Amino acid sequence: MSRVRRSLPVLGCVLLGCALLVLFAPGGALRHDEPPPGPVEWSPYDLAGSIEDAQERLRHQPDDAATWASLGLFYLEQARRTTDITYYGKARQALERSLRLPQADGQPHIDAVIGMGALANARHDFADALRWGERARQAAPYRWPLYGVLTDAYLELGEYPQAESVLRRMLNGRPDFASFTRAARLEQLRGRSGPARELLHRAREIAGEPADYAFCLWQLGEISWNAGDPRGALDSYTQALNADPTHTPSLAGKARAEAALGHTDQALRDYAMAVGRSPSFVVEYGELLEHLGDRPGAKRQYAVFTAQHELLAQNGITDDLALGRFESDHGDPHAAVRHLRAEWKRRQSVEVADALGWALHRAGHDTEAAAFAERAAELGGHNALFTYHRGEIEHALGHTTTARTHLAKALSINPHFSLAGAARARALLAATA
Incomplete structure (x- = not known):
């Protein structure tokens, strides 16, 4: 029933566009009052080579603030591509080194400031990301990537009017891949x-490269999937993989669509390949295994999820939203409530409202759960999973007619929204007919 996959990839940034960091590197088109481009060019298909080039330059010019900023951004991109969180520490070291090397005007290099905001978003410290983004805006209001940092942070904090405001500024200043994909994200919400x-x-x-092209197709696939069209989704995911065979979210999406269409063997193969590349999809894979009766296999995948989050905690990262969703469906609902109350204090987004409502229901607190389910709907929770959760909560409260309305709506939006959840919705509708 969970959708832990939505919050794990790249730990918070992947849904907002594969070009989140690409435009941060020096060398983009700048306004006349911006700092000049830095010396290291972005090399999307030779990221390791770009890192080596930056490191080599720094061996000869260790006080080059622009190259330190570029190196930090390259490390952030490496973290996105590999989901290796050790690159966050490397990125921070490089960006902080750049910040300690002020420019001729005495100000820090603007790309380092923006990079620190992107790093804060990646680490789910969205309030800190806002601080870095505002610092960048004060220093260089026409450095358009800073508005991407601000948009991402405001979206994750659930402050949608503010997100729309800064995104409009970004679109007006630079209507490009990064701004269009963020605008699409807001429309989906x-x-x-x-x-x-x-x-x-x-x-x-x-799109400037196959990875960007694949990202758009993946997002189009997600829209088709959420609309209850697994065949259309499968087509988009397949096209994305044709453009970029390494695009793991599309591979996981392909597996999900295949499972919905009854292509179980292929779905299992694709899920196994996806989780082999990234642990972001282990819960989704485990849920399919559990649905098929392979409980030991499901438990192994859930154990990988737990181990991954223990590693994150050791690196100072706690993803309470993902942990709360997981505990709600596969662990301790009371622990889920604790995680999600903590997350709600930090950000009041639609995803957190729904997740906390569901956790409260699973823990037996249905009256409070209903308030959060309603809050999620007010924030824009127009998807089958959220609607199903609301139906379950209303059913638990004895509101049969309202429950049936929400359960039927969930299935009409997407009859494949969850293997277990859709089956449960159908059973409740049949039982209350």
Whole structure:
């Protein structure tokens, strides 16, 4: 029933666009009042080579603030591509080194400031990301990537009007891949799939590399999936993989669609391949195994999830949203409530509202759960999973008619939204007919 996968990839940034960091590197088109481009160019298909080039330059020019900033951004991109969180520490060291080397005007290199904001977003410290983003805006208001940092942070904090405001500034200043994909994300949060599709098609037309092209197709696949169209989703995921065979979210999406269409063997193979590349999808894979009766296999995948989050904690990262969702469905609901109350204090987004409501229901606190389910709907929770959760909560409260309305709506939005959840919704509708 969970959707832990939504919060794990790249720990908070992947859903907002594969180009989140690409435009941060020196060398982009700048306004006349911006600092000049740095010396290291972005090399998307030779990231390791870009890192080596930056390191070599720094061996000869250790006080080059621009190159330290570039190196930090390269490390962040490496973390995104590999999900290896050790790169966060390397990125921080490089960016902080750049900050300690002020420019001729006495100010820190702007790319280092923006990079620190991107790093804060990646580590789920969204309040800190806002601080870095505002610092960058004060220093260079026409450095458009800073508005990406601010948009991402505001979206994750659930402050959607503020996110729209800074995103509009970004779109007006630079209507490009990064701004279009963020705008599509905001439209999806509001349940407006038509405008989201249009924005993604526009972004795909200007994608600068196969990875960007694949990202757009993956997001289009997600829209089709959420609309209850697994065949359309499968087509988009497959096209994404044709463009970039390494795009793991599309591989996991392909497996999900295959499972919905009854192509179980292929789904299992694709899920196994996806989790072999990234642990972000182990819960989703485990849920399919559990649905098929392979409880030992499911437990192994859940153990990987637990181990991954222990590693994250050792590196100072706690993803209370992912942990809360997991505990709600596969662990201790009371622990889930603790995690999600902590997350709600930090950010009041639609995802957290839904997750906390569901955890409260699983822990037996249905009256409070209903309030959070309603809050999620007010924030824009227009998807089948959230609607199903609300139906379950209303059923637990004895509100049969309202429960049936929400359960039927969930299945009408996407009859494949969850292997276990969809079956449960159908059973409840049959039992209360």
